[in-house]
Amino acid sequence: MSKLLDIKNLSVDFNVRDTKFRAVDSINLSLDKNETMALVGESGSGKSVTAMSILQLLPELKSSYSNESSIYFNGTDILNASKSQLRSIRGNQVSMIFQEPMTSLNPYHKVGKQIMESSLLHSGLSRSEAEKEAKNLMELVEIPDADRRFNAYPHELSGGQRQRIMIAMALVNKPKLLIADEPTTALDVTIQAQILDLMGKLKSELGMSILFITHDLGLVREFSDTVSVMKDGKIVEQGNTQQIFDHPQNDYTKKLLDSEPLPKTDLLLETSSMVKVENLDIFYDIPSINFLNKNRFHAVKDISFDIQKNTTIGLVGESGSGKSTLGRAIANLLKYEGKILYQGKDLQSYNRKEMQKLKKDIQIVFQDPYGSLSPRMTIGEIIGEGLDVHFDLTKDQKNKRIDEAMVDVGIDPNMKFKYPHEFSGGQRQRIAIARSVILQPAFMILDEPTSALDRSIQIQIIDLLKNIQDKYELTYLFISHDLKVIRSVSDYIFVMQDGNLVESGKANEVFDNPKEDYTNKLLTAALKYATN
Numbered sequence: 001m002s003k004l005l006d007i008k009n010l011s012v013d014f015n016v017r018d019t020k021f022r023a024v025d026s027i028n029l030s031l032d033k034n035e036t037m038a039l040v041g042e043s044g045s046g047k048s049v050t051a052m053s054i055l056q057l058l059p060e061l062k063s064s065y066s067n068e069s070s071i072y073f074n075g076t077d078i079l080n081a082s083k084s085q086l087r088s089i090r091g092n093q094v095s096m097i098f099q100e101p102m103t104s105l106n107p108y109h110k111v112g113k114q115i116m117e118s119s120l121l122h123s124g125l126s127r128s129e130a131e132k133e134a135k136n137l138m139e140l141v142e143i144p145d146a147d148r149r150f151n152a153y154p155h156e157l158s159g160g161q162r163q164r165i166m167i168a169m170a171l172v173n174k175p176k177l178l179i180a181d182e183p184t185t186a187l188d189v190t191i192q193a194q195i196l197d198l199m200g201k202l203k204s205e206l207g208m209s210i211l212f213i214t215h216d217l218g219l220v221r222e223f224s225d226t227v228s229v230m231k232d233g234k235i236v237e238q239g240n241t242q243q244i245f246d247h248p249q250n251d252y253t254k255k256l257l258d259s260e261p262l263p264k265t266d267l268l269l270e271t272s273s274m275v276k277v278e279n280l281d282i283f284y285d286i287p288s289i290n291f292l293n294k295n296r297f298h299a300v301k302d303i304s305f306d307i308q309k310n311t312t313i314g315l316v317g318e319s320g321s322g323k324s325t326l327g328r329a330i331a332n333l334l335k336y337e338g339k340i341l342y343q344g345k346d347l348q349s350y351n352r353k354e355m356q357k358l359k360k361d362i363q364i365v366f367q368d369p370y371g372s373l374s375p376r377m378t379i380g381e382i383i384g385e386g387l388d389v390h391f392d393l394t395k396d397q398k399n400k401r402i403d404e405a406m407v408d409v410g411i412d413p414n415m416k417f418k419y420p421h422e423f424s425g426g427q428r429q430r431i432a433i434a435r436s437v438i439l440q441p442a443f444m445i446l447d448e449p450t451s452a453l454d455r456s457i458q459i460q461i462i463d464l465l466k467n468i469q470d471k472y473e474l475t476y477l478f479i480s481h482d483l484k485v486i487r488s489v490s491d492y493i494f495v496m497q498d499g500n501l502v503e504s505g506k507a508n509e510v511f512d513n514p515k516e517d518y519t520n521k522l523l524t525a526a527l528k529y530a531t532n
Contacts, residue, residue: 004209005031005054005073005177011066012049012058016422023049025233026068031177034203036210038220038241040256041230042454043426047213048099050230051179054078054211055090074176092122095170096179097163103370104166105154111165112138112150119172137168142194144320159367159448160191160319160481167195174206181213189481189525190318196223215426215454217256221245229253259455261462261488267507268491270308273344274443274475275330278304280338282325299325300336301499307443312469312476314490314507316483316522321496323479324367327445330477331364342443360390363436367448369428373420379406380416383434390439405438408468410460426453433461440472447479462488483526487511495519 012024024046031037039047052058054071056078071078073094076085095118098104106114115134119125125133131150138146141164154162167183178199184192196219202208212224220227220241227244229237229252237250248254282300300322307313315323329336332347332355340347342358350358366372373382384402387393393401403413409430420428433449446465450458462485468474480486486493486507493510495503495518503516514520 002075003030003072004033004035005029005211006071007050007054008070009066009068010050010053010071011069012046012053013064013066015062015064023233024053026066027230027233027235029228029235031209031211033176033209034207035226036203036212036224037226037228038212038214038224039228039230040214040217040220042215042256042456044424045230046233047230048181048424051096051181051211051213054177054179055094055096056081056086057096091118091175092173093175094177094179095173095175097166097170097181097183099182103368105162107154110151110153111157111162112152115165115169115172118169122173133172134168137172138165140171140198141165141168142191143168158320158324164191164195167199171199171202174202175208176206177209177211178202179211179213182215183212184214184216184219189483189522192219193525199223215457217245217455229256256454256456259459261455261459261484263487263511264489264491264507268308268311269506270310272309273306274309274342275307275477276339276341276344277306277330278339278341280304280326280329280336280340282322282329282334282336299499300329302338303501305494305501305504307475307477308492309475310469310473311491312478312489314486314493315477315479315496316481316486316493317496318522319481322499323496324447326496327364327447327477327479331362331445332358333364356390360386360439361442362445363439363441363443364445365432365436365447365449367451369432370420372432373428375420378417378419379411379423379431382420382431383416383438386435386439401438405434408437408464409434410457410464426457429453430457430461433464437468441474442472443475443477445477445479448481449478450480450482450485458485465489483522495522 007027007029010024010027011022013020013022027050039050041047049058054073065079069079073089076089105111112134115137116130119130119133135146135150138149143149143161143164149157157165170178184195199210203210214220224241227239227241228235229250231252237244237248237253244253245257248257280300280303284297284299286295286297303326317323325334328334330340380402383405384398387398387401402416406413406416411427411430423431429449436444450461453461465476469476478486478489490507493505493507494501495516497518503510503514503519510519511523514523
């Protein structure tokens with residue numbers, strides 16, 4: 001019986017200035033109908049390049065395939081297919097969930113229209129039928145208030161909600177092959193299980209195959225039939241999922257399986273307040289048919305708390321609970337009602353000179369690294385940009401600081417003349433961290449700083465952040481849906497639900513003895529997937 005997907009001797013080269021870089025090196029993969037294969041490996045190993053080759057989405061002028069390469073989907077020779085053949089396959093027979101939803105969604109179109117587009121193009125549904133199907137899918141992927149969100153623009157949704165919109169778009173035509181590139185990266189633990197259950201259900205009903213690209217090995221063990229492990233463009237180990245987990249043969253596979261964040265034991269419990277929030281409320285205006293009447297969405301509701309100096313606060317909660325909104329308000333990037341005091345002084349009383357220093361002292365690392373990095377600047381320019389504003393340095397001093405920051409986050413300083421699009425998702429996240437760390441701030445807001453990183457790199461970044469914290473006596477607000485990461489970095493835990501702060505306390509007490517049912521629900525979901 002022929003395979004649904006058959007990749008043989010695939011090699012992909014990229015033209016980088018005057019040289020060629022081999023991103024994928026002579027790999028072989030095959031999927032049967034109704035099979036799920038996990039493609040795992042660290043950031044930059046070639047996983048996403050392999051996936052995009054299947055749909056011929058790599059830039060034609062910058063990429064090339066070896067003469068020995070072949071990709072067959074359902075009998076069609078993909079590498080030699082005509083444009084009309086590819087159009088009939090893309091989004092219809094093969095769909096892809098991309099890693100970074102904000103860069104994949106059109107900012108000028110409402111999300112409902114974007115879900116409808118594929119069904120109108122491929123399935124021949126009427127507009128009303130396509131709209132009904134789109135809303136059904138939004139409900140399936142747990143978008144709250146689907147009727148209202150149908151008319152929202154991408155920027156009006158949280159990161160996790162945007163990822164769910166991407167999943168709905170990929171599933172709308174019930175494809176034969178779903179390529180899921182980190183499909184649950186931006187999702188909280190309670191939604192992860194629902195999304196994987198949904199994809200598993202569709203797989204059974206439609207005989208759909210799934211190529212599941214992820215760095216989360218806990219999900220791999222639960223969800224996949226087979227595993228292929230990639231490193232430096234090569235496949236170093238393949239086999240049955242259970243066999244790979246129970247008896248890994250390759251040292252690299254063993255390293256990935258052993259990479260698990262450990263709970264923080266040396267909790268820092270300072271009593272000197274760095275940030276104090278009093279009765280904080282944040283509202284968003286919601287578009288109305290009658291422009292004279294403005295509706296308001298209450299995103300953060302009467303929250304009060306203290307953040308102690310030199311400590312790490314883990315801020316958790318489901319997507320849309322208000323975590324990122326709260327972080328942006330503390331960074332003075334949003335209007336709010338109530339008080340935010342930084343080292344005892346109300347932010348709203350700062351003069352222009354004080355506000356300039358505040359921008360250096362309070363740094364934020366955003367959830368979507370690609371969206372926050374200028375595509376027109378080299379990464380050296382991006383990382384060093386703030387130095388020109390806040391420090392008086394010579395060119396040599398500036399270059400030295402840039403090199404040191406790049407080394408700190410595990411990027412070769414010789415790569416500083418490259419642009420963001422030349423890096424993998426995980427590498428771009430490290431660039432975003434370096435851009436903040438280089439200014440030596442006093443307080444950092446980390447909004448999902450490890451969400452795009454594989455486990456082994458997550459541990460390196462966690463260790464890096466701890467070392468920087470010790471060296472410079474930093475205070476962190478660490479926002480994440482990954483409770484294993486949160487437990488490994490946090491001294492205190494704040495739990496948010498629907499804009500409310502529902503539980504807070506010392507990290508070990510919250511994890512060991514949660515008082516609220518909602519907190520217990522999050523912890524139970526987090527423990528569902530474990531590599532060991």
